[in-house]
Amino acid sequence: MRTALLGLVLMTATSPTGENVPEFENIQSKFPLHWKANIGNVSYRSNLTLTQNDIIIGSNGKRFMDYHINDNTSGVYRINRKNGNEVSHFANENLGDMDVNGILLYNGKLYFGNDNEEFLCTTSDGKIIWRNAASGDIEHEPVLVKIKGKSFIVYASELGEVRAVDPDNGNLFWSYYTPDFNGWKPGDNRTIFKVKAYFSNSNSFFTKPQQVDLNGDGVDDLLYLGFNSIIYAINGANGKLLWSKDDNFTNCSLEVMNDSKSSPKIIAFSCHNDKEFGECIQSVKILDCTGKIVLKRELNNGYKGQGLNGLKLDNNKVLYSFSDSLVVIGKNGIINSFNHAILYDDKDWSGNPTISNRNSYEALLCNKTFNYKGSKNCVLILQQRDNAHYEHGFVEIFSLDNGEVLERLAIPDLSEMPPMIEDINKDGYLDLLINCQDGYLYCYNLKIKG
Secondary structure (H helix, E strand, C coil): CCCCCCCCCCCCEEEEEEECCCCCEHHHCCCCCCEEEECCCCCCCEEECCHHHHHHEEEHHHHCCCCCCCCCCEEEEEEEEECEEEEEEECCCCCCCCCCCEEEEECCCEEECCCCCCEEEECCCCEEEEEEECCCCCCCEEEEEEEECEECCCCCCCCCCCCEEECCCCCCEEEEEECCCCCCCCCCCCHHHHHHCCCCCCCCCCCCEEEEEECCCCCCCEEEECCCCEEEEEECCCEEEEEEECCEECCCCCCEEEECCCEEEEEEEEEEEECCCEEEEEEEEEECCCEEEEEEEECCCCCCCCEEEEEECCCCCEEEECCCCEEEEEEEEEEEEEEEECCEEEECCCCCCCEEECCCCEEEEECCEEEEEEEEEEEEEEEECCCCEEECCEEEEEECCCCCCEEEECCCCCCCCCCCCCCCCCCCEEEEEECCCCEEEEEEEEECCC
């Protein structure tokens, strides 16, 4: 149910718009539009699945929170990769909150949950194979765990249950409940729960888990970072809790560096209030496979406004975006840091002059590095909202080789979809695929050999 904090966590000291601040150049001036498709709104937990001919994507429809419970533009869309035409649209029944985020394609079948407290298995055309009642909304992409040669589907509810099921029939293999679980369990009154769930919001599992074998048994375990700021390490073989860590972790990206199968390193961020100055002091922490913090580095004021995902680079490094800085982290902490703030003259709510940053507080990184303008290691960063012009967001192309921004381009509206860079229409050139909150999925030609 919860969406990103876009529009909630803003540059609170600044006015709604910067005065006399020029807008960025429109993205179509650099990258031609191949097509756009009307699919509704997509969240930062959404993933795109590419098949030979189509794109499969979940949608939150017209609204992220369906108070009227009748938004039939949500559900699952299949879009033709070459021209953007809608192939099919399903799982969008009229009654209920049918918002869909993450989708898993496995053995030709689709597996996904929704905000109607359900988890479904369907054909690629939307025919329901099985449907499970869930203990809360399902907000992220399911994952596969292989146990003794058989694969199981694992998904979690935002109210605190992780469940492994048989992909053929949805039968339960194991489940884990957090100690403070307050959702539905089999045997409970479903009607009473549905009324209660309508007024609830997430406090546990919300984003896709990291998968890594923590205990050396040959089965991937699951690392969840909950909205309650707790990391849960769950045994993939039986659903038992291996360990949990409560250290005020910020509920953004959790990443794993597999520099050695016997000693994976877990990157997390935490925030503690400074008693003297009353502000949040953020730290990067690296944990070992037992949950022990083996390294802690306090971050300075240039690391505010953390983005919502990380991008794995070569040589076990991970890139993160903050509103002021880009930072590369390895197993020994911060390796490199770049400033990418764009400042402008503004006024605060009292009308006094101030300096503000146009970058948003919750940026999203693209899925890969790419070559652009002679730089072999470029990354695209989505700024969900332009703080000087609140009506739309923008993208940056940043060179990790040169340490500088190569482009800043306005997109049609606000956005919170992780940008995807792939050869979408299969013409040999990379494209940018991004959804905006005008409800369209845009496919831009980056004019870069794929």
